[in-house]
Amino acid sequence: MTADLLQGKVCMVVFSNYPDDPRVRRDAEALERRGMVVDIVCxxxxxxxxxxxxxxxxxxRLPVRRKRTGKLRYIYQYASFIGLAAAHLARHAPSRxxxxxxxxNMPDFIVAAAAVPKLMGAKVVLDLHDPMPEVYMSKYGLAENHPAIRGLLDIERWAMNYADHCITANEAFRVLFVSRGCPVERMGVVLNSPDExxxxxxxxxxxxxxxxxPFRLMYHGTIVERHGLDSLLQAVAALRAExxxxxxxxxxxxxxVQEFLRRRDELGLAESVDYRGRVPLEEIARVIPxxxxxxxxxxxYRFTELNLPTRILEYLSKGVPAVAPDTHGVRxxxxxxxxxxxxxxNASSLTQTIRRAMDDPAERQSILGLGRVVALRHAWASEQEKLVAIYRDLLVARGVMHATQNVSE
Known part of the structure; x- marks a missing residue:
């Protein structure tokens, strides 16, 4: 198999842990395999x-930890990390x-860490994992006209204009960001497909x-209120009552997490709901089957209506059918x-849907087969080529590669 190789160096900056963040890891490893020198600041x-x-x-790794607490703590953590990251990039840009x-992102203002490399000619990519205003409207119940949300929208517009190219994770997000000022030619989509x-x-x-x-249900991902674990507990309790x-x-x-565990115990589900905490991505891939x-x-919520959960593709890739919310981002x-x-x-709707899956193995097999056909169209082997194409154009514009260059391995 041959693959176009890239030339050059990239520094990725992320307010997250590496290699735990799957999207960052996929991108970094794909670019490294194509010949780029890849640095991560996290x-x-x-x-x-x-x-x-x-x-x-x-x-x-910079000496900052993410603690999921209040709004002011988040602001402090963001500011601390971006300041340290900007200093790190400024210090190492002349040699690297x-x-x-x-x-x-998040936050969108993280592009500010690229200030010195950008002055030295580096191209800047803003990877919009999530639309930050929608996340905060959903997380804190804020209206779109709230001063904090208006401020986030202003920062988002500035960040998209500051970057040379933007990438996001699905079509609904792309449409949203373009509607808010990102030029359509500077916005690409690379799905969060599971890395083979x-x-x-x-x-x-x-x-x-x-x-x-027993019929085994699985959930993996961030445990926050908007992800509906309380509804899932109600569904399990109702099914066991039958x-x-x-x-x-x-x-x-x-x-x-603590509220989830309290409700689990309150519903008498301690023996049938097993919480296993955070584990490496390799373990998730192993246990899904x-x-x-x-x-x-x-x-x-505003955010979940637009989101395409990565877990759908991960379940399907490992041969497990999935129950998903009927939302724009998924449809x-x-x-x-x-x-x-x-x-x-709707906990009743979720219960009914799981019951249907349990009662009809033949339909379950059919839904899995058709779902895998869709998911395979967006396998990482294909999606990463979109990332490589974006980088190729940036490296040509930077003068690192020639437009006609086509080096293969």
Whole structure:
């Protein structure tokens, strides 16, 4: 197999942990495999080295931790990290000579860390994982005309204009950002598809025979209120009240964990709902096939209406059908017969949908097969080519590569 190689150096800046952040990791490893020198500037957890090389990626961790607390704490953490990151990039730019600085939101203002490399000619990419105003409207119940949201919208517009190119994670996000001022020619989409180097090359699914142990549901991801874990607990309780053998396994962390565990115990589900905390992505890929059904129980908010949850693609890639919210962001890619849809925020609808999946193994197999057809169109092997094409254009504009250059391995 041949692949276009790239030339140059990139520094990625992210207010997150590496290699835990899947999108950053996918991008970094894809670019490193194509021949780029890749540096990462990120957060540092206790016990992590300040510097290390992870699969060819040079990781530089700054002495800032993310703690999911109040709004003021978030502002302080953001400001501390961006200040330290800007100083780090300014100090090392003369020797590293980065050709691209790739800033991953949130926050959007993180592009400011690229100031000195940009003055030295580096191209700046703003990777808009999520629309920050919608996230904060959903998280804190703020209206669009709230001063804080108006401020976030102003910062978003400034950041998109400051960057040489923007990337986002799905079509609904792209339309939103273009409507808010990003030139259409400077906005690309690279989906959060599961990396085959972690999740495997789409192995053939193996559905467990009916009656081979309890019906296992799985959730993995950030545990926050808008992701609907309380509705999922209600669904499990209702199904068990019907005498059904069903269990739920949950992976992840977030500011809703303690409330989730309190409600689990309050519903008498301690024996049937297993919370396993945060685990590496490789472990998620390993355990997904042990589930009968992956569940994305999101509630309906401004943000979740537009989001395409990565977990849908991850479940399908490992041969597990998925229950997903009936939202714009999901419907842009999937239609009836490819996923199990439920009404977001409606525990009764979620219960009914899971019950339907449990009762009809043949339909479950059909939905899985059709869902995998859709997901395969957006496999990482294809999506990464969009990222490579964006970088190729930037490196040509930077003068590092020639437009006619076509080096292959």
């Amino acid at each position: 957060l540092r957890e206790p016990g992590e080295p300040a510097r290390e090389v992870v699969k060819g990626v040079n990781v530089h 000579r980065w050709d691209v600085v790739h800033a991953h 180097s972690v999740f495997g090359d789409w192995p053939e699914p193996r559905m467990r025979p009916v009656g081979e142990g 005498g059904r053998a069903v269990e739920l396994v949950v992976y992840g962390e977030g500011d809703f 042990e589930a009968d059904l992956g569940v994305i129980p999101n509630k309906r 842009d890619y999937f239609n009836d017969g490819t996923l199990y849809f439920f009404e977001p925020g």
